[in-house]
Each structure stands twice: as C-alpha cells, then as structure tokens.
Amino acid sequence: MENNPLLHVRGVGMQFGGLKAVSGLHMEIRKGELVGLIGPNGAGKTTSFNLLTGVYVPTEGEILLEGKRLNGLAPYQITRMGISRTFQNIRLFNEISVLDNVKIAYHSLAKHSMVSSILRLPPHFAGEKEMEEKAIQFLRMFQLETCMHETAKNLPYGQQRRLEIVRALAAGPKLLLLDEPAAGMNQQETRQLMELIAFIRHELDLTILLIEHDMKLVMGICERIYVLDHGQLIAQGTPEDIRNHVKVIEAYLGEEVASNHVERGAN
Numbered sequence: 001m002e003n004n005p006l007l008h009v010r011g012v013g014m015q016f017g018g019l020k021a022v023s024g025l026h027m028e029i030r031k032g033e034l035v036g037l038i039g040p041n042g043a044g045k046t047t048s049f050n051l052l053t054g055v056y057v058p059t060e061g062e063i064l065l066e067g068k069r070l071n072g073l074a075p076y077q078i079t080r081m082g083i084s085r086t087f088q089n090i091r092l093f094n095e096i097s098v099l100d101n102v103k104i105a106y107h108s109l110a111k112h113s114m115v116s117s118i119l120r121l122p123p124h125f126a127g128e129k130e131m132e133e134k135a136i137q138f139l140r141m142f143q144l145e146t147c148m149h150e151t152a153k154n155l156p157y158g159q160q161r162r163l164e165i166v167r168a169l170a171a172g173p174k175l176l177l178l179d180e181p182a183a184g185m186n187q188q189e190t191r192q193l194m195e196l197i198a199f200i201r202h203e204l205d206l207t208i209l210l211i212e213h214d215m216k217l218v219m220g221i222c223e224r225i226y227v228l229d230h231g232q233l234i235a236q237g238t239p240e241d242i243r244n245h246v247k248v249i250e251a252y253l254g255e256e257v258a259s260n261h262v263e264r265g266a267n
C-alpha cells in the first residue's frame with residue numbers, strides 16, 4: 001500500500017467543445033514530494049488543477065488519491081479527502097480580518113457538529129478555541145501573526161499571497177496545490193516564499209504540486225517536474241532532465257532555437 005502514489009492521474013483529459021485543454025495526462029506523485037508543473041501559456045496547467053480539485057469532471061481518465069477515485073466528487077468533498085489549493089488570482093474574503101479568513105477555511109473541516117455550533121454548546125467553544133490556536137500558529141509560521149486583526153484587503157500584495165497559502169493549509173491537506181504562488185512578487189519576496197514552501201513541506205509533512213512560470217525558481221525547488229504543452233505531457237523528470245529536454249526547449253523557445261541549442265550542446 002505504501003508503494004502506491006499519493007496522487008495517481010491516469011490518462012486524464014478535459015475537452016471544452018472542440019478544444020482539448022488537457023489530454024491523456026499521467027502523473028504519479030508520492031508522499032512527501034515537491035513536484036513542479038510547468039508549461040507555456042495556455043498549456044493546461046490551471047485546467048489540470050481544476051480537474052484535481054473537482055472544479056471540472058474529467059472527460060477521460062481517472063484521478064485517484066490514496067487509491068480512492070475522485071472523479072465526479074464536489075470540490076468540498078475533495079478538500080475533505082485531502083487536496084487543497086491556492087489560485088492564480090488571489091481569492092480571499094477581502095472585508096474580514098486575516099484571522100477570520102483562516103478560521104473560515106477551518107470551518108469546512110471542524111470536528112464539532114453543526115448542532116453544537118448552532119446551539120453554541122460547549123463542544124462548539126472547544127472547537128472554536130482549538131481552531132483559533134491552530135490558525136494563529138499557521139499565521140505565525142507565515143509571519144502574518146502581527147497583522148491577524150487587519151482587514152484582508154489592506155494587506156500588501158505579498159502578504160495576501162501568503163495568507164492564501166495559510167488558508168489552503170488550514171484545510172489540513174495531504175496534497176497542496178499551489179498555482180503560481182509567487183506571481184507578482186519581487187525577487188526577494190519570491191525567494192523568501194520559496195524557502196518558506198520548502199520549510200513547511202518538511203514541517204507539516206506535506207506533498208506539494210506547484211505551478212510556476214519562473215523556470216529558475218522551479219528548477220531550484222522541485223525534485224521532479226512535469227511539462228505540459230498544448231494540453232499534452234511532453235516531458236517529465238528531474239530539473240536536470242527538463243533543462244536539457246529538446247521538446248521543452250522547443251515549447252518555450254520555438255523549434256529553431258531548440259535545434260541550435262542542441263547542435264551547440266553537441267559540439
């Protein structure tokens with residue numbers, strides 16, 4: 001059983017009318033891995049995340065988490081089973097506090113029953129307190145504790161991005177999907193965020209799949225990388241494999257540049 005991948009994507013595809021946004025996608029992600037998903041614009045990366053999280057139901061293939069089939073489950077069910085995500089465009093509750101943003105994310109998983117919540121029975125308060133303590137712990141980890149009572153929309157952009165990750169973590173995922181977590185950040189913020197991601201992976205025993213446009217960054221942090229182009233998986237392997245892969249160079253730079261690159265490499 002331990003040999004089974006945490007996430008197994010078997011021949012998954014998504015067709016929108018005449019467009020195959022993703023086709024025949026295969027991925028195997030093992031517990032504890034930090035894996036990159038890259039590809040040029042429109043390659044199908046976000047669609048893949050939407051398939052993994054139940055936003056779309058695959059038009060072909062199947063997705064298994066710890067051997068359990070996810071096809072057709074609602075996003076909230078998939079979150080409960082252990083996959084949570086962040087979005088390319090930040091999605092926070094702008095008008096409420098940083099802390100409440102995280103507590104809302106916890107509510108989807110809270111152990112206390114709906115009845116005790118509504119009647120405000122003691123288990124509800126125990127649950128609330130536990131929830132708040134956990135939320136603050138995460139905020140501290142992401143250096144957001146000092147602004148936990150601030151309204152979310154007032155945070156600087158980089159902090160909003162970090163808060164998004166904290167919200168995803170609050171759901172207690174086994175697999176965390178990060179969609180361009182460093183988009184719009186400056187170099188220093190990006191480097192700090194990547195260090196933090198590497199740190200929480202070990203600290204929280206997480207498995208992470210990361211979409212990121214910055215190649216240098218992906219190569220620096222991920223152990224393995226999958227590359228999509230026009231909805232198809234064109235390469236997979238270690239950063240070293242990917243860096244020298246002709247199809248990847250072609251996809252990013254065009255065929256002509258790729259053949260020059262290979263010729264130069266051969267000399």
Ligand SMILES: Nc1ncnc2c1ncn2[C@@H]1O[C@H](COP(=O)(O)OP(=O)(O)OP(=O)(O)O)[C@@H](O)[C@H]1O
Nearest residue numbers: 016019020021039040041042043044045046047048
């Ligand atoms: N809901 C949809 N309906 C129709 N076409 C869609 C839909 N969602 C995505 N697409 C198309 O599917 C293809 C893949 O899009 P997707 O957003 O997954 O790419 P991406 O790799 O995430 O791109 P980017 O890096 O630009 O975010 C694109 O051609 C896109 O226009």
